[in-house]
Amino acid sequence: MTTRAEPRTRLDAESCYAAVKARDRRFDGLFWTAVRTTGIYCRPSCPARTPAAGNVTFHPSAAAAQGAGYRACKRCLPDATPGSPGWDVAAGVAGRAMRLVGDGVVDREGVDGLARRLGYSPRHLARVLTAELGAGPLALARARRAQTARVLIETTDLPLTEVAFAAGFASVRQFNQTVREVYAVTPTQLRGRRTAAPTTGEISLRLAVRTPFAGQALLSFLAYHLVPGVETAGAGFYARTLDLPHGPGTVRLELDPALDEVPGGGVALLTARFRLTDLRDTAAAVERVRRLVDADCDPLPVAEHLGADPVLGPLARALPGLRLPGQVDGDETAVRTVVGQQVSVTGARTVGGRIVAAHGRPVETGEPGLTHLFPDAATLAEVDPETLPMPRARGRALVGLSAALARGDIALDRGPQRDQVRAAMVALPGIGPWTADYVAMRALGHPDVFLPTDLGVRTALKRLGQEPAVAIARAPEWSPWRSYALMHLWQTLMPAPPTTEDD
Incomplete structure (x- = not known):
């Protein structure tokens, strides 16, 4: 298998199976395991008994597994994983398409709209995505809708009719059919005995991120750069307004210091509380906040690479879960x-x-x-x-x-x-x-940018006892993670995270 940071068009079955046997959480979201004897697909770290090698196949996306006729495992919830870090590292057609699919572009503009944004014909785009992800645009959008629906069913009290449209389905019938096909249960069975409550446009969801996750450093950066009226921050939270396709909204992101203590190599869950004018914007709001917190980053390869550098090593080892703050617009x-x-x-x-x-x-x-x-x-x-x-x-x-x-x-x-x-x-x-x-x-989530003329970079290097010109000359060695190197340097200049609601 190629390195975890790189996109894959072919999966090495032997390496994938080794990850499944080890229940290695680091590979969650990078490939999915389908089991012929049970008809289900799982994430690599699924705690269920490891199937025999001859009974499994590996798929580059949840949509590919679903398209092959497999339903999602109810135990490991294979659709609820961070996305591939390769989407931002390589920024190829597949990765850029997945960002737009996650934002709901197919739901709002159709496959033609997605293809137009990417600069391809719909037919060529379908060929590229099928070759790289094992599924075309419609199947990828369907998988995203199914995952959003499951999260809303299991974590909110929205009536199921409202869940259907909030998840991006065109009809309740389509919603019911998709949930049954993907999860082998009805929406009502997924919800269990909880009763629905009238919606107020407020939704609380959990966003999966790989660990380690330096949430307090992220909070420091966002709070330091916030624009009054649009953003606010305080002890353990960051909030802002959202200009969404169907109307305005807000998000309050809970950044509990305890998240920084979650061991590396796993997944942590961030709580995001959304207030939306139109529930059809749920998927777009979630995707944009995921971009903001760099949710799909795999911090371990970044920390390993930068940790070997004599200049950045102490910083990377001290804060291995540092994220590259993204954007919502x-x-x-x-x-x-x-x-x-x-x-x-x-x-x-x-x-x-x-x-x-x-x-x-x-x-x-x-x-x-x-x-x-x-x-x-x-x-x-x-x-x-x-x-x-x-x-x-x-x-x-x-x-x-x-x-x-x-x-x-x-x-x-x-x-x-x-x-x-x-x-x-x-x-x-x-x-x-x-x-x-x-x-x-x-804005584009580029992980390999460095700003050699930036005053903050030079100030940080001087404070570290480095001659800026000499240290900056080493920047090519930090590739392909120069943006994270930059963040480590800037982080030495950041104030402490807010400690009160008024900060």
Whole structure:
């Protein structure tokens, strides 16, 4: 089998079976095991008795196992695993497609819409996905809907009719049929004896992440960079508004310090409390928050690689579960990056808050401190640069970037290839390599970006007793995890995580 960080088009049966015999949790979400004698498929770490080698086959996706006629194991819940870290490492067509499928693009725009975002014909896209993931776009979307439905059935009190549409099904009949086929039980049987309650648009879900998970470091970063009105943070939590396809929403992410103590090589569950205007946005909201917390990262190979470096080794060994903070909206990330050019983080927060107050959409959230959606690109494209609270050249760059985003000249939804996005960004006036690369790292989830001219990098290296030019020359050796190397350096400059509700 190839390394865990790489996508696989073929599965080495011998290596896969060895992982199954060892019940190795590190391979959960990287392949699925189907057992001919039982007709079920499992994650590699399933605690059930190991089947004979001749009775198993291995599949690159849950959808592939379902398409082969297998139903999900009720014991190990094989669909409830983090995704493949290879989706972001290689950022190939399959990985980019899975990000968009998870966001509900197939449900909203169909296979044609998915193919258009990726730059392929629907027929060619189906061939590529079938070759790499063992299933086409419709089957992958169906598997995602089934998993979302199961989570909602088992963890919420939503009426089953509302679960059907929240999970993305077009009808209750389709919902019932899919649940029966995938789980071999009816939705009512999945729920058990719990009774449904009228929905208030509030849903509490658990998001799976691989361990170790440095949640407090993630909280420190998000709290330090938050924009007033859009984000808030306090002891053990981070919350923000969400601009979703069918309406606004919010999420409050619980980052209990105890999560940092969960041993590596397993899975931890983060609690995310969503408040949604339209329950059809459930899948999109979940996917975007998963991107925010870098949920599909496999931290062990990252820590192992960086831990061998004389500069980064002590940092990686001290914080092996460090994550690369992502985003819930690529356009917002790009705008905020321009706002932060050549100013302190505190200054960027202040300016961002002013822009939100002047141009953001006010929303009622019920969450203290959350008052606005971040202004969308179309709104900012119409703003007079002279009125923005920043130097004129930067204001013009911000408006020009917003116009390109609004026209669709640049798409930050992880559909296009990263190199194409970067080239389009640096072609815009006022957008340089630092901005384009930072956006690639945060908005596109690029794990191998380094910012050699960044002042924070140089300051961190000096504090570590390193000569910046000498240490930065080592950066190519940190590939393919240079974004995580960057985060380790920045983390040395971060304040402690919030300790009160007001921080």
